[in-house]
Amino acid sequence: MLTLETIRDRILEAVPDAGVEIISNPGPSGQDSLLVSSGHGLAIALFLRDDPELRFDYCSNVTGVDWLDKTVKEKVIVREDDEDVETQVERVVPGYLEVVYHLYSISKKHGPVVLRLRTADRNEGVELPSLTPVWKSAEFQEREVLDLYGIRFTGHPDPTRLLMWENFEGHPMRKDYCAPDDDEPGDPITARERKEEAS
Amino acid sequence: MIAIPDCSFNTTENRDPAAELLELSLGPQHPSTHGVFRMNAVLDGETVVRLQPVFGYLHRNHEKIAENVSYLASIPYTDRLDYLCSLTNNWAYALSVEKLTGLDVPERAEYIRIILAELTRLQNHTAFLGFLLGDMGAWGTALMYGFRQREKVLDLFESLTGSRMMSNYMRFGGCRCDFPEGWLEQARTVIDEYPEFLDEMEQLLVSNEILISRTQGVGAISPERAINAGLSGPILRATGVDYDIRKVDRYGIYDRFSFRIPIGDQGDTYDRMMMRLLEMRESLKILKAAIDEIPDGPIVNPKAKLRNLRPPEGEAYGRIESPKGELGFYLISDKQPQPYRFRVRPPSLINLTLLEEMSIGHKIADVMVILGSIDIVLGEVDR
Amino acid sequence: MTQLYQQPRINGSIQPNQEPVTDTDMSLNGTTKYHHETEVSGIADPAPANRLSSGVPDAVPETRLSARPTAGEYGNTPERRPFRLPGSGIVQGMMVTARNWFGSYFDRKRLVTVQYPEQQIRPPENSRSIPFLVYDGDDPDAGLRCVACHTCEKECPPQAISIVGERDENGKPARRPKVFDIDISVCMGCQICAEVCPFDAIKMDHYLDHSSLENFQSLILGKTRLSKSNAYFHTINSTDATAVDARLEADRKKKEAARQKRAAAK
Structure with a gap:
């Protein structure tokens, strides 16, 4: 009987100062996930694959998720003239990109374990270790994440775009990506809608 | 001169x-x-x-489109992923949304889904045999025999779902409409006639010396390699790995049917072809049992919402054994009418991971056969 | 090459088990000798507590002998073939081709095509191409069921529908469309508009020949070209049309009864 808690403990046993955190899933599917610190990503992946009891030999799905900056309103108690005053403060939680791995075990027939790796931010620190050396199935999918989300994978054998062409600019799956206006000029419905919008 | x-x-x-x-x-x-x-x-x-x-020549960013339309409006787009097997695509997506929302499916709808999924498997593998032979240079004959038989299944699809290939049929918590009159009888006739076609196909293909020399020993891979590269479906089982999601996950009501999983041992092109031929016989078994046992009842969960579906916050990964392999949908909901993240796990793309390894050392003409035996559909590879 | 012909790997590849696993062996009451590996494993939708339990009893060895089907069960797959004349497989295949060729002269099953433009097969009732608007009676304008509620416009996945509602002289919505355009170069015939329409006003057509010489204007079908009578709907899909008629009639009666009740109360 393996639960996510025991998996976490086993990981911490094998890879001592790794940061592993359980992210609970509020939905009815109950698929919780393990958030793994990016520095130890490769070691943890190797452990999950090769540990004889866990044996997650099959990395089924690799994908990216884009979490934008969030503005959180919180109540903060400020001390003012020897009196505690509650004021509302807006705080910006910086966004990040996330790579999600769905692992199964074919030899043990269990799974899925959801593994998450997060980047530092959405602009400069978008580097994550590639898990392609551990599971070859991640090769194309990590390239796709690189292409559509712009995460740089260190250690990937062929870090090029997968679906878009080489000179394409931007990463279309990011939430703040703006597609170029490619409406055909002769289309009467578009023209009418534009007119309505303008009026 | x-x-x-x-x-x-x-x-x-x-x-x-x-x-x-x-x-x-x-x-x-x-x-x-x-x-x-x-x-x-x-x-x-x-x-x-x-x-x-x-890759990428057929890329239209299906995932981005799906993140901008409602949950319902994504169903017809999933038809166009693997356009030979739209019904299994529908099912995989519906299954993921059902996991995301915690919806149950009525029993009759589960039976309908299994019948349609297995018919899809039949027609996909039938077309596959034709395409594979086409890749070997036998243009026409096998393809036409396959298509002649496949048309009968497509006729069934058309009279039920309204379209031969773009079915748009499964709904969250059930199916869209019930069988029209006489559909099950027509399906039974098609299924009863299928073994005859399979016998003929086997007689035509299995012992043909040219086919044997073109396929046996071509593009072989080891089971360890296949698992590590994430292969799924018949081409994983051809290497000898006993892994079928119908048996492992038992989604739907597959645990009620008795069927076996064919397993190869060489992992070469010939085994990959035989997997399909043998799988069709097993599908027929499931189909016969399902058509005999299908109960009456509602076909859609009354709690299911068609429009304005807003699943509770959370995420879900649902997967099924599509004819091509493991087809999964990963959805994240933030309580909006559109999914926050919509991801397709495309078996066709991931099965191509080992294409280079399979092909190296073989002649360029064999590459076509190897590619054909992987059974890809570009609508799903590029999405 | 001859050796290859003599030992076709058919037997090696899809070999019967020494003790074939029968279906009863594959059941879950696992005291049988051979466990079917995939049968005893698996987690479909496990309860959160044992989400990751493998369910595989420890005693099951990791062998792969189980699911290989037996040859005899599988039609023509030969069980043992120690020697075969080189070329006999091709001859067998030729026999199949010959059977189909001669058969096509006598057997309807082997000749399935029709001479298309002259001969046409009637599509099944549920078949669909693009949507059309249903009107009752003879007047396409007055009888149109559409009330311009914009439901289909919102639900249409590729946003092919564009509706502008009519307004009466006071500027109030008049519950009928002034403009109802469907761009059939965008429409993918998914029938979601017909499915969500609360008034049964939009239905799926069978008509397929929509080619035109011009890219934009002639592929945008307006209200007049989309409107088709209920009688036409009966000719293409009488089952659905009859059901819709009955439903609308029942609705009308209910409304009528409610109105009379209200009138009586006054």
């Missing part, structure tokens, strides 16, 4: 002409690449030294 072509442009004075490598770009419009798929091959003579697949 035969004219000898002038090959002098290919050599330089200091080099041994025999050591020259040739770069060859196959596709994206080659008839054997099953659509707009391109491969950059490096050849030594006729032997493949390197092979790099190039």
Whole structure:
């Protein structure tokens, strides 16, 4: 009987100062996930694959998720003239990109374990270790994440775009990506809608 | 007199002409690449030294579209992923949304889904045999026999879902409409006639010496490699790995039916072809049992919402055994009418991971056969 | 090459088990000798507590002998073939081709095509191409069921529908469309508009020949070209049309009864 808690403990046993955190899933599917610190990503992946009891030999799905900056309103108690005053403060939680791995075990027939790796931010620190050396199935999918989300994978054998062409600019799956206006000029419905919008 | 072509442009004075490598770009419009798929091959003579697949010619960012439309409006888009098997695509998506929302499916709807999924498997594998033979150069005969039989299944699809290929049929918590009158009888006739067709196909193919020499030992892979590269479906089982999601996950009501999973042992093109032939017989078993046992009842969960579905916050990954392999949908909901994240796990794309390894050392003509035996559909590879 | 012909790997590849696993062996009451590996494993939708339990009893060895089907069960797959004449497989295949060729002269099952433009097969009732608007009676304008509620416009996945509602002289919505355009170069015939329409006003057509010489204007079908009578709907899909008629009639009666009740109360 393996639960996510025991998996976490086993990981911490094998890879001592790794940061592993359980992210609970509020939905009815109950698929919780393990958030793994990016520095130890490769070691943890190797452990999950090769540990004889866990044996997650099959990395089924690799994908990216884009979490934008969030503005959180919180109540903060400020001390003012020897009196505690509650004021509302807006705080910006910086966004990040996330790579999600769905692992199964074919030899043990269990799974899925959801593994998450997060980047530092959405602009400069978008580097994550590639898990392609551990599971070859991640090769194309990590390239796709690189292409559509712009995460740089260190250690990937062929870090090029997968679906878009080489000179394409931007990463279309990011939430703040703006597609170029490619409406055909002769289309009467578009023209009418534009007119309505303008009026 | 035969004219000898002038090959002098290919050599330089200091080099041994025999050591020259040739770069060859196959596709994206080659008839054997099953659509707009391109491969950059490096050849030594006729032997493949390197092979790099190039994707994206059919990319329309299905995932981005789905993140901008409602949950319901994504169903017709999933039809267009693997356009040969729209019903299993529908099912995989519906299953994921059902996991996300915690919806149950009525029993009759589960039976309908199984009947349609197995019919889809039948017609996909039937078309596959035809395409594979086409890739080997047997244009026409096998393909036409396959298509003749497949049409009968497509007729069934059309009279139920309204369309031969773009079914748009499954709904969250059930199915869209019930069988029209006489549909089950027609289906039973098709299923009863199928073994005859399979016998004929086997007689035509299985012991054909040309086919055997073109497929046996071609593109073999080891089970360890196949698992590590994430292969799924018949081509994983051809390597000898006993893994079928219908048995492992038991989604739907597959645990009520008795069927077996064919398993190969060499992992070569021949095994991959045989997996399909044998799987069809097993599908027929499931179909017969399902049609006999299908109960009456509602076909959609009354709690299910058609429009304005806002699943509770959370995420879900649902997967099924589609004819091509493991088809999964990963959804994240933030309580909006559109999914926050919509991801398709495309078996066709991931099954291509080992294309280079399978092809290296074989002749360029075998690459076509290997590619054909993987059974890709570009609508799903590029999405 | 001859050796290859003599030992076709058919037997090696899809070999019967020494003790074939029968279906009863594959059941879950696992005291049988051979466990079917995939049968005893698996987690479909496990309860959160044992989400990751493998369910595989420890005693099951990791062998792969189980699911290989037996040859005899599978039609023509030969069980043992120590020697075969080279070329006999091709001859067998030729026999199949010959049977189909001669058969196509006598057997309807082997000749399935029709001479298309002259001969046409009637599509099944549920078949669909693009949507059309249903009107009752003879007047396409007055009888149109559409009330311009914009439901289909919102739900249409590729946003092919564009509706502008009519307004009466006071500027109030008049519950009928002034403009109802469907761009059939965008429409993918998914029938979601017909499915969500609360008034049964939009239905799926069978008509397929929509080619035109011009890219934009002639592929945008307006209200007049989309409107088709209920009688036409009966000719293409009488089952659905009859059901819709009955439903609308029942609705009308209910409304009528409610109105009379209200009138009586006054």
